[in-house]
Amino acid sequence: MRIDNGYMPVLNDEVPDDGDYDAGRRRGEFDHITPEDFTRSRGSGRVTPPGWIDENELRRVRREMxxxxxxxxxxxxxxxxxxxxxxxxxxxxxxxxxxxxxxxxxxxxxxxxxxxxxxxxxxxxxxxxxxxxxxxxxxxxxxxxxxxxxxxxxxxxxxxxxxxxxxxxxxxxxxxxxxxxxxxxxxxxxxxxxxxxxxxxxxxxxxxxxxxxxxxxx
Amino acid sequence: MRIDNGYMPVLNDEVPDDGDYDAGRRRGEFDHITPEDFTRSRGSGRVTPPGWIDENELRRVRREMxxxxxxxxxxxxxxxxxxxxxxxxxxxxxxxxxxxxxxxxxxxxxxxxxxxxxxxxxxxxxxxxxxxxxxxxxxxxxxxxxxxxxxxxxxxxxxxxxxxxxxxxxxxxxxxxxxxxxxxxxxxxxxxxxxxxxxxxxxxxxxxxxxxxxxxxx
Amino acid sequence: MRIDNGYMPVLNDEVPDDGDYDAGRRRGEFDHITPEDFTRSRGSGRVTPPGWIDENELRRVRREMxxxxxxxxxxxxxxxxxxxxxxxxxxxxxxxxxxxxxxxxxxxxxxxxxxxxxxxxxxxxxxxxxxxxxxxxxxxxxxxxxxxxxxxxxxxxxxxxxxxxxxxxxxxxxxxxxxxxxxxxxxxxxxxxxxxxxxxxxxxxxxxxxxxxxxxxx
Amino acid sequence: MRIDNGYMPVLNDEVPDDGDYDAGRRRGEFDHITPEDFTRSRGSGRVTPPGWIDENELRRVRREMxxxxxxxxxxxxxxxxxxxxxxxxxxxxxxxxxxxxxxxxxxxxxxxxxxxxxxxxxxxxxxxxxxxxxxxxxxxxxxxxxxxxxxxxxxxxxxxxxxxxxxxxxxxxxxxxxxxxxxxxxxxxxxxxxxxxxxxxxxxxxxxxxxxxxxxxx
Missing domain, CATH: 3.90.79.10 (Nucleoside Triphosphate Pyrophosphohydrolase)
Known part of the structure; x- marks a missing residue:
């Protein structure tokens, strides 16, 4: 059943998918977030919801902490x-x-x-x-x-x-x-x-x- | 609300009540018990279900173990x-x-x-x-x-x-x-x-x- | 190395040995015990230190609790x-x-x-x-x-x-x-x-x- | 004893001090680090040992993960x-x-x-x-x-x-x-x-x- 191509990611990659954005979150912590927070971009040219890190930054942080x-x-x-x-x-x-x-x-x-x-x-x-x-x-x-x-x-x-x-x-x-x-x-x-x-x-x-x-x- | 007469049992006394005997136990461990086990008396003159200790003995054991x-x-x-x-x-x-x-x-x-x-x-x-x-x-x-x-x-x-x-x-x-x-x-x-x-x-x-x-x- | 004769006691038998009696216990709980306590016998004809149960009784209690x-x-x-x-x-x-x-x-x-x-x-x-x-x-x-x-x-x-x-x-x-x-x-x-x-x-x-x-x- | 000026950092700031660099680490993980690792700078103009994040980056990451x-x-x-x-x-x-x-x-x-x-x-x-x-x-x-x-x-x-x-x-x-x-x-x-x-x-x-x-x- 197993096909191993030498690349085996172990843990879920938590970069948001396009569909994640509207995924009906129940997390109350985000209630106080302003619309500006939701639309700001973090230099990657891609809009990232608050609390999410864009892919490039996540990849870098993963090597540092x-x-x-x-x-x-x-x-x-x-x-x-x-x-x-x-x-x-x-x-x-x-x-x-x-x-x-x-x-x-x-x-x-x-x-x-x-x-x-x-x-x-x-x-x-x-x-x-x-x-x-x-x-x-x-x-x-x-x-x-x-x-x-x-x-x-x-x-x-x-x-x-x-x-x-x-x-x-x-x-x-x-x-x-x-x-x-x-x-x-x-x-x-x-x-x-x-x-x-x-x-x-x-x-x-x-x-x-x-x-x-x-x-x-x- | 509290009435304290100086006698305050802390934990439930687990001596079987008369009604306990037939109380529809679900305990599978008792399945292999014979009818004799259920009717034997342990010297107290009182019939005690298996696995239960009669009141006198329980009182004594509680001072020993x-x-x-x-x-x-x-x-x-x-x-x-x-x-x-x-x-x-x-x-x-x-x-x-x-x-x-x-x-x-x-x-x-x-x-x-x-x-x-x-x-x-x-x-x-x-x-x-x-x-x-x-x-x-x-x-x-x-x-x-x-x-x-x-x-x-x-x-x-x-x-x-x-x-x-x-x-x-x-x-x-x-x-x-x-x-x-x-x-x-x-x-x-x-x-x-x-x-x-x-x-x-x-x-x-x-x-x-x-x-x-x-x-x-x- | 192992010799199994079919009888394999699993846990230590905690009946006191003859030498245990004077074994320099540090247990403070026994401080309030009177000399009478130390010399009373529990019907087995054998002197048993307080807090210990004699062998017969221990054997019986082990089948009940x-x-x-x-x-x-x-x-x-x-x-x-x-x-x-x-x-x-x-x-x-x-x-x-x-x-x-x-x-x-x-x-x-x-x-x-x-x-x-x-x-x-x-x-x-x-x-x-x-x-x-x-x-x-x-x-x-x-x-x-x-x-x-x-x-x-x-x-x-x-x-x-x-x-x-x-x-x-x-x-x-x-x-x-x-x-x-x-x-x-x-x-x-x-x-x-x-x-x-x-x-x-x-x-x-x-x-x-x-x-x-x-x-x-x- | 307590003097509270309204700013009370709760957890230790783990930015390396100048003296930390040579502090006789026992951590074996760092054994495979090359000299280049020890001298590279991460854009802050300050040399940071590997595994440490410089202050600016740490401050930013702390708001993201x-x-x-x-x-x-x-x-x-x-x-x-x-x-x-x-x-x-x-x-x-x-x-x-x-x-x-x-x-x-x-x-x-x-x-x-x-x-x-x-x-x-x-x-x-x-x-x-x-x-x-x-x-x-x-x-x-x-x-x-x-x-x-x-x-x-x-x-x-x-x-x-x-x-x-x-x-x-x-x-x-x-x-x-x-x-x-x-x-x-x-x-x-x-x-x-x-x-x-x-x-x-x-x-x-x-x-x-x-x-x-x-x-x-x-």
């Missing part, structure tokens, strides 16, 4: 809170030639809370009726440090140094693949297929799933 | 997982003369999992349609050590040494006071009434609520 | 707090015919704090100059539920239902095998020998080590 | 791991007119691990013989979200949106005030002076200490 991420392990749970299956996304890479299996991940935007970042990224990948049950506290089950240099940690992202706060989020609703996501797949961590499932994740995302499971005691 | 408890802070949450209110029970004490404000607490029974103990105690106090969202992992936000000697820790229970694993459990459904519970009350932790609410809890339960809130970042 | 345990993963750490090796005990079983590899585990005694239980069990197994660095908080990295019935959870103890609060404890000093412990062995979790090390643990203790490592991010 | 921080509550502990006192720094603000009481905080630098950031910031503020005992895992006791807009969260930093991973770090050695730090003060959280101590912290740092204490169960 760690980038804060949230990473979500979507799960289905039974009435006792036990994890019955773990979700992942099948998606086409930016280059278009690779199909990759990933978790839900994305940058925390400027002036966005971690909870909003989790909710926004879940909705972006699973759709608006996924009904995620967000955690009551912000303590992550692990913190994954992605480095551009392989081998410094179990996690690697060639584009950047990312500090990912990792959360387990039960999904109570229905999932609809969005944008570049081809499919959302669920696997029972006690099934024979689970090892293959993990083997299809790269750059340490499989280890995030293992840590999530260890944390649940499963 | 720490007793494992679960303690639940029931909360209402918004779509972002943020706690909007905290629940408590108003109940008549065993003696009948005291009205006390408590959290949901109870022993973990023999061969019962912690998840089952949480679900059973929530159902016992809030009813069957409370729809508790149990945690995915078993790591408590704190461990409260109740000692029969006051002052050893912030927690006191004159009957026993109890080790209580404390969890925050969002309640999605409707609550109906059960048994000796007179009412279930909810309070917004950001409201002016919150300090009074905490002041009505005793023996350290208010501190458990404070720790729960600190853990949520509220 | 969950027993609270602490379980310690001893580790060596570098200056950055990273785990460099994990310790285990090689010990002769009660029966004398089995050599088993275990973590440090023991009951929480009546009126003993969890911290005291951790310190006492570390000292009991590693000696008085092990210099354990106890955790600042009591939140365990996992809670392991041992059931007498195999398969209910990843953990099994044929003698009892034990609820074990699991902690990682860095050891800064020197370790000397105590009592029935033959040796204390350390292994680097990144070494080739680690899988064999885990394979020599039974009844779920290997999984506790795995969860500890996942929690450290190693 | 959340900045990852570590925040350390330094504590003294007893043999049982219990917190006996909490440390804070008295320091002169950048403007020079304000004396502020703060925790240890600083940016995570590009390609620096969280552990290195903790160790570097502790050494920077407490000196090289403080002997901090870094945590075995990277799970923070809380995540504090500092926003430039007051009121969005309990935390405020007018310069930036900072996501601070908060850790409790026992200090085993001696502390020597460094650089702009005038003094390191310790207070027993059970003492009468503790409330005043907390009252001297601003922008939510007092709440971080309260959360740390709640997490320890104190």
């Amino acid at each position: 760690p980038v804060a991420y949230v990473e979500v392990v979507p799960v289905r749970v039974d009435d006792f809170g036990r994890v019955t299956s773990i979700g992942s996304l099948l998606r086409v890479s930016d280059g278009g030639a690779v199909i990759e299996r990933t978790l839900i991940a994305g940058r925390v935007l400027y002036h966005e809370t971690i909870r909003e970042a989790i909710a926004r990224n879940v909705a972006k990948d699973l759709g608006d009726i996924a009904l995620p049950m967000l955690p009551q506290g912000l303590t992550p089950f692990t913190v994954a440090e992605f480095f551009p240099t392989p081998g410094v940690s179990p996690y690697h992202d060639e584009r950047q140094h990312a500090i990912a706060l990792c959360y387990i989020v039960p999904i109570a609703g229905d999932c609809k693949p969005q944008d570049e996501t081809l499919d959302v797949e669920w696997v029972d961590p006690r099934s024979a297929a689970f090892d293959e499932f993990l083997g299809q994740m790269s750059d340490g995302h499989d280890y995030i799933v293992r840590q999530a499971l260890a944390w649940t005691g499963l | 720490p007793v494992a408890y679960v303690e639940v802070v029931p909360v209402r949450v918004d779509d972002f997982g943020r706690v909007t209110s905290i629940g408590s029970l108003l109940r008549v004490s065993d003696g009948g003369a005291v009205i006390e404000r408590t959290l949901i607490a109870g022993r973990v029974l023999y061969h019962e999992t912690i998840r089952e103990a949480i679900a059973r105690n929530v159902a016992k106090d809030l009813g069957d349609i409370a729809l508790p969202m149990l945690p995915q992992g078993l790591t408590p936000f704190t461990v409260a050590e109740f000692f029969p000697t006051p002052g050893v820790s912030p927690y006191h229970d004159e009957r026993q040494h109890a080790i209580a694993l404390c969890y925050i459990v969002p309640i999605a459904g409707d609550c109906k006071p059960q048994d000796e519970t007179l009412d279930v009350e909810w309070v917004d932790p950001r409201s002016a009434a919150f300090d009074e609410f905490l002041g009505q809890m005793s023996d350290g339960h208010d501190y458990i609520v404070r720790q729960a809130l600190a853990w949520t970042g509220l | 969950p027993v609270a345990y602490v379980e310690v993963v001893p580790v060596r750490v570098d200056d950055f707090g990273r785990v460099t090796s994990i310790g285990s005990l090689l010990r002769v079983s009660d029966g004398g015919a089995v050599i088993e590899r275990t973590l440090i585990a023991g009951r929480v005694l009546y009126h003993e704090t969890i911290r005291e239980a951790i310190a006492r069990n570390v000292a009991k197994d590693l000696g008085d100059i092990a210099l354990p660095m106890l955790p600042q908080g009591l939140t365990p990295f996992t809670v392991a539920e041992f059931f007498p019935t195999p398969g209910v959870s990843p953990y099994h103890d044929e003698r009892q239902h034990a609820i074990a609060l699991c902690y990682i404890v860095p050891i800064a000093g020197d370790c000397k095998p105590q009592d029935e412990t033959l040796d204390v062995e350390w292994v680097d979790p990144r070494s080739a020998a680690f899988d064999e090390f885990l394979g020599q643990m039974s009844d779920g203790h290997d999984y506790i080590v795995r969860q500890a490592l996942a929690w450290t991010g190693l | 959340p900045v990852a921080y570590v925040e350390v509550v330094p504590v003294r502990v007893d043999d049982f791991g219990r917190v006996t006192s909490i440390g804070s720094l008295l320091r002169v603000s950048d403007g020079g007119a304000v004396i502020e009481r703060t925790l240890i905080a600083g940016r995570v630098l590009y390609h620096e691990t969280i552990r290195e950031a903790i160790a570097r910031n502790v050494a920077k503020d407490l000196g090289d013989i403080a002997l901090p005992m870094l945590p075995q895992g990277l799970t923070p006791f809380t995540v504090a979200e500092f926003f430039p807009t007051p009121g969005v969260s309990p935390y405020h930093d007018e310069r930036q949106h900072a996501i601070a991973l908060c850790y409790i770090v026992p200090i085993a050695g001696d502390c020597k005030p460094q650089d702009e730090t005038l003094d390191v003060e310790w207070v027993d959280p059970r003492s009468a002076a503790f409330d005043e101590f907390l009252g001297q912290m601003s922008d939510g740092h007092d709440y971080i200490v309260r959360q740390a204490l709640a997490w320890t169960g104190l």
Whole structure:
């Protein structure tokens, strides 16, 4: 299933797509933004919404500062809170030639809370009726440090140094693949297929799933 | 509201009531119990279901070994997982003369999992349609050590040494006071009434609520 | 190395040995105990220190109530707090015919704090100059539920239902095998020998080590 | 003691001082840096070591992306791991007119691990013989979200949106005030002076200490 052309972006690129601009944001922080903020350009010749960085600048900043991420392990749970299956996304890479299996991940935007970042990224990948049950506290089950240099940690992202706060989020609703996501797949961590499932994740995302499971005691 | 007659039981007494026996248990562990188990008596002359200890023995064991408890802070949450209110029970004490404000607490029974103990105690106090969202992992936000000697820790229970694993459990459904519970009350932790609410809890339960809130970042 | 005669006690039996009585306890809780307490017998014809249950009664209570345990993963750490090796005990079983590899585990005694239980069990197994660095908080990295019935959870103890609060404890000093412990062995979790090390643990203790490592991010 | 001139920088400004350049870094990540890296200028006319951003750029990036921080509550502990006192720094603000009481905080630098950031910031503020005992895992006791807009969260930093991973770090050695730090003060959280101590912290740092204490169960 996997086609690897040597270019494998690990975490979501959070540059706004053209359609993102009007995407009905619920983020209250942007309420006090003036129209001028929305239309100013940041020297790239391209209009960028406030809180977003244009592609050129993001690329540069990624080589200068760690980038804060949230990473979500979507799960289905039974009435006792036990994890019955773990979700992942099948998606086409930016280059278009690779199909990759990933978790839900994305940058925390400027002036966005971690909870909003989790909710926004879940909705972006699973759709608006996924009904995620967000955690009551912000303590992550692990913190994954992605480095551009392989081998410094179990996690690697060639584009950047990312500090990912990792959360387990039960999904109570229905999932609809969005944008570049081809499919959302669920696997029972006690099934024979689970090892293959993990083997299809790269750059340490499989280890995030293992840590999530260890944390649940499963 | 508070009537203190000097006798204030802190944690639920888990001796079975007459009505408990047939109370439609969902606990699968009891499936392999034989009818003989259900009718045997343990020397007290009283028939006790398996996994329950009769009152005399429980009283004695409580002076000899720490007793494992679960303690639940029931909360209402918004779509972002943020706690909007905290629940408590108003109940008549065993003696009948005291009205006390408590959290949901109870022993973990023999061969019962912690998840089952949480679900059973929530159902016992809030009813069957409370729809508790149990945690995915078993790591408590704190461990409260109740000692029969006051002052050893912030927690006191004159009957026993109890080790209580404390969890925050969002309640999605409707609550109906059960048994000796007179009412279930909810309070917004950001409201002016919150300090009074905490002041009505005793023996350290208010501190458990404070720790729960600190853990949520509220 | 392993000799399995079919009888494999999982957790330490916490009945006091003859020598335990005068073992220079530091536990302040026992300060208020009268001499009478120390000499009374509990019907077994054997003198039992206060806070200890005699063997017969302990055996019976273990079939009626969950027993609270602490379980310690001893580790060596570098200056950055990273785990460099994990310790285990090689010990002769009660029966004398089995050599088993275990973590440090023991009951929480009546009126003993969890911290005291951790310190006492570390000292009991590693000696008085092990210099354990106890955790600042009591939140365990996992809670392991041992059931007498195999398969209910990843953990099994044929003698009892034990609820074990699991902690990682860095050891800064020197370790000397105590009592029935033959040796204390350390292994680097990144070494080739680690899988064999885990394979020599039974009844779920290997999984506790795995969860500890996942929690450290190693 | 407190002189407030209305300008109160909350978190350490991580622009390198002139003396920082040769400050005997232990960070292995910088080993592969070429001499060219060390001498290149980033358009500000000022030579900046690799991994550091010059002041102008840092100021701009702080308005565009959340900045990852570590925040350390330094504590003294007893043999049982219990917190006996909490440390804070008295320091002169950048403007020079304000004396502020703060925790240890600083940016995570590009390609620096969280552990290195903790160790570097502790050494920077407490000196090289403080002997901090870094945590075995990277799970923070809380995540504090500092926003430039007051009121969005309990935390405020007018310069930036900072996501601070908060850790409790026992200090085993001696502390020597460094650089702009005038003094390191310790207070027993059970003492009468503790409330005043907390009252001297601003922008939510007092709440971080309260959360740390709640997490320890104190």
